[in-house]
Amino acid sequence: MLSHSATIGIFLLLTVCFPVGAMVAAWMLRAKPKVDPDDKKLVPYECGVDTIGPTWIRFKPNYFLYALIFLAFDIEVVFLLPWAVKFQMLGLFAFVEMLIFITILVIALWYAWKEGALEWH
Amino acid sequence: MMQKIETIFVDLADWFIVLLQGWGIPLAWADAILLLVQFLGVVAIVLFNITILVWLERKVSGFIQERPGPNRLGPFGILQTIADALKLLTKEDIIPSKTDRWIFRTAPILFMTVSVMLYIVLPLGKDMQVVDLNVGLFFFISLGSLSTIAVLMGGWSSNNKWSLIGAMRSVAQMISYEIPLALSLMGVVMIAGSLRLSDIVAAQGNVWFIILQPIAFLTYFIAATAELNRGPFDMPEAEQELTAGAYTEYSGMRYALFFLAEYTNLVAVSALASTVFLGGWQGPGLPSWLWIIIKTWLVMFVFMWIKWTLPRIRMDHLMAFSWKVLIPVSLFNIVATGFGLYIFKGLGG
Numbered sequence: 001m002l003s004h005s006a007t008i009g010i011f012l013l014l015t016v017c018f019p020v021g022a023m024v025a026a027w028m029l030r031a032k033p034k035v036d037p038d039d040k041k042l043v044p045y046e047c048g049v050d051t052i053g054p055t056w057i058r059f060k061p062n063y064f065l066y067a068l069i070f071l072a073f074d075i076e077v078v079f080l081l082p083w084a085v086k087f088q089m090l091g092l093f094a095f096v097e098m099l100i101f102i103t104i105l106v107i108a109l110w111y112a113w114k115e116g117a118l119e120w121h
Numbered sequence: 122m123m124q125k126i127e128t129i130f131v132d133l134a135d136w137f138i139v140l141l142q143g144w145g146i147p148l149a150w151a152d153a154i155l156l157l158v159q160f161l162g163v164v165a166i167v168l169f170n171i172t173i174l175v176w177l178e179r180k181v182s183g184f185i186q187e188r189p190g191p192n193r194l195g196p197f198g199i200l201q202t203i204a205d206a207l208k209l210l211t212k213e214d215i216i217p218s219k220t221d222r223w224i225f226r227t228a229p230i231l232f233m234t235v236s237v238m239l240y241i242v243l244p245l246g247k248d249m250q251v252v253d254l255n256v257g258l259f260f261f262i263s264l265g266s267l268s269t270i271a272v273l274m275g276g277w278s279s280n281n282k283w284s285l286i287g288a289m290r291s292v293a294q295m296i297s298y299e300i301p302l303a304l305s306l307m308g309v310v311m312i313a314g315s316l317r318l319s320d321i322v323a324a325q326g327n328v329w330f331i332i333l334q335p336i337a338f339l340t341y342f343i344a345a346t347a348e349l350n351r352g353p354f355d356m357p358e359a360e361q362e363l364t365a366g367a368y369t370e371y372s373g374m375r376y377a378l379f380f381l382a383e384y385t386n387l388v389a390v391s392a393l394a395s396t397v398f399l400g401g402w403q404g405p406g407l408p409s410w411l412w413i414i415i416k417t418w419l420v421m422f423v424f425m426w427i428k429w430t431l432p433r434i435r436m437d438h439l440m441a442f443s444w445k446v447l448i449p450v451s452l453f454n455i456v457a458t459g460f461g462l463y464i465f466k467g468l469g470g
Binding site: 002004007008010011012014015016018019020022023025026027029030031032033035037041042043044045046047051055056059060062063066067069070073074077080081084085086087088089092095098099102105106109113118119120 | 149152153156157160164209210211212213214215216217218219229230233234237238241251252254259277279280281282283285289292293296297299300303304307308310311314315316364369370373374375377378436437440441444445448449452455456459462463466
């Protein structure tokens, strides 16, 4: 028997072959006309209007705030998973402990809410 | 007879291994060759389901909007998807001049790879799993969240304002809805006591988890809709304002890969929903692999129904709904499940 990791590894290699194979098939079948590098066809498509200014700029900070709160909660999920698996064996102590943990996070969420981090500006 | 149909795929796999060993191939190599066959099976399942799904989605949307939908190619237009696929396959490949080429090229391949990898842990019938990981559910969630990166890569490297806005919205939405998605599965894990998907299915022998965990099913379903960027949560590719969001600059096969991967994800997420909440492959009468197909298609139909019935939700409402409604509700569900287990199962008493 192959180990689980070996199975996943081989499967991953095979899976990469699928889109790559599709690209190769398309490369063999598709039309390949010569395109002038200054052709209007290669300009970013913004509904026909010429693009103005650079695209790669500093972006709205809103997204960053969400990413920060997301990190805290995602780590919470990682902590909760092993606890949830063994919940029925761990007993009352672990349950109460996790209640306290969740309460702290709810307070954090409430604080972020109060400070307006969850508002879209 | 029934027993034969039930175990047909498992028997075929066993027969194949015995056959290969009969030819003097060592067991490890025979397993690897079987894995190749399983991979081809997964690809066949994916392609077949998507072909039908894309056609059905257009038919359902046509039905809901009181128009015929595709009806020219084949009976009821069923060959429409194949014609579309051939068209995309033979289209000229355009990479705009200002793109970040390598990231632009890798993004669709990464997206498709991640989506197909999801199927490795899904139980598609009794004993029909490529690999029965002991952290199967966790594997599924973590791989599923990788598609966020592919969308961001595609949107950022396109050097197009629509793409960038679409990608940013998509990332914000997907990370926000990932938390309620994972939290709503937590209640199920607490009852089943395992992350192994076959254990979770086995734990639903008497009663399905949709009955024990109705709130979790609702939050999972809503969060999954948002994770899939499907309507009413399709702000990232709101076609009236962003043309196609992160996929605007993609054409031909690259676009097709994104498009296929979205539907691959839809099938996988629906299959997970039926595995975790609707009893998986268990059901009376019919063989197990038919039951999971029926349940998955029912869930997918509900996804379509919702997409074509509800109007799109505004970005600020969308984010607020996840953080201010879904996360508190799913946290409450975990606590309630904990108390419920103590009361009804008499834990610790």
